[in-house]
Amino acid sequence: MDTKHYGAGYLMDTGDFLKQLKIHSYTPFNTIKEGVVVDLGCGTGMDAINLANMLGHNVLVVGLDHDKALIEHAKTSSAEVKNVDFVQGEVYQLSFTDNSISGIRMERVVQHLLEAPKMFAEVHRVLREGQPLVIVETIWNSLTFYSKHVDIEAKICHYLTEEKVNNGWAGNKLTSDLLSQGFKQVQLQTFCMVARSKEEANRYLFLDKILLEMVEKEKLSTAEMEEFQNTLDQADEAGCFLVSMNLVIAEAKK
Numbered sequence: 001m002d003t004k005h006y007g008a009g010y011l012m013d014t015g016d017f018l019k020q021l022k023i024h025s026y027t028p029f030n031t032i033k034e035g036v037v038v039d040l041g042c043g044t045g046m047d048a049i050n051l052a053n054m055l056g057h058n059v060l061v062v063g064l065d066h067d068k069a070l071i072e073h074a075k076t077s078s079a080e081v082k083n084v085d086f087v088q089g090e091v092y093q094l095s096f097t098d099n100s101i102s103g104i105r106m107e108r109v110v111q112h113l114l115e116a117p118k119m120f121a122e123v124h125r126v127l128r129e130g131q132p133l134v135i136v137e138t139i140w141n142s143l144t145f146y147s148k149h150v151d152i153e154a155k156i157c158h159y160l161t162e163e164k165v166n167n168g169w170a171g172n173k174l175t176s177d178l179l180s181q182g183f184k185q186v187q188l189q190t191f192c193m194v195a196r197s198k199e200e201a202n203r204y205l206f207l208d209k210i211l212l213e214m215v216e217k218e219k220l221s222t223a224e225m226e227e228f229q230n231t232l233d234q235a236d237e238a239g240c241f242l243v244s245m246n247l248v249i250a251e252a253k254k
Contacts, residue, residue, distance in 0.1 A: 026051060026105075028103070029134070035059060035128075036100065037059055037062070038063075042071075045077055045084070046077075048063035049084055052084035059102070061083060064091070064094075065086075091106075099126070102128060104123055110174070111166065111168065114167065117180075123181075128254065134250070135178075142246040143156065146242045147231050155224075159219050174186075183253065184252065187251045195241075195243040198233065211228070212225070
């Protein structure tokens with residue numbers, strides 16, 4: 001995104017919120033008994049630590065992220081885990097040799113990339129033949145508020161998908177992106193993220209911040225924002241507030 005709204009606290013919160021999705025994304029690595037598994041865009045390191053604990057001491061899990069502060073957080077959090085390592089780096093130039101990695105996972109990474117094909121080529125280069133790649137991505141245009149203001153909802157989805165997020169259609173395009181880079185056995189599954197209160201919508205989706213940002217950029221009028229907020233507040237008070245958005249898990253093999 002053009003301006004980060006997330007940090008370690010947010011990533012830990014959403015990690016708990018999406019627990020079942022995360023567990024599902026770990027499953028393809030169950031058969032790996034040795035070698036190196038990489039979690040690209042590892043953030044706080046939570047998923048890399050979970051994978052290290054799941055796979056055992058014969059597998060080294062390496063978490064990679066471009067954010068120095070998140071890497072330091074991950075190192076502190078993993079002090080007791082011997083088979084995990086965290087390095088700062090970029091997904092466009094991986095410091096692994098060809099055909100050397102036993103598995104790669106990434107969550108909500110592709111949506112931030114301006115040169116996704118370059119990253120996919122690097123992943124294909126370092127992954128061993130027949131080994132798994134797992135990608136979790138957001139389907140931004142699926143965001144739904146279940147309000148009467150469908151025109152405003154459409155503006156919000158358009159802003160997020162086309163302007164706010166660097167690569168807002170990343171989740172929708174995973175199948176073609178993977179096949180075009182030579183990956184095989186591509187399979188997709190979807191999960192629905194649900195917020196049942198205004199507080200949850202702000203915690204997980206930064207709803208108020210996004211609406212204010214849209215007004216500042218003249219993508220939404222103040223009157224539209226206020227009317228939309230009033231409708232959501234009424235639903236919240238009545239106990240029928242609901243926001244949902246789909247996420248997709250793509251599994252593939254080299």
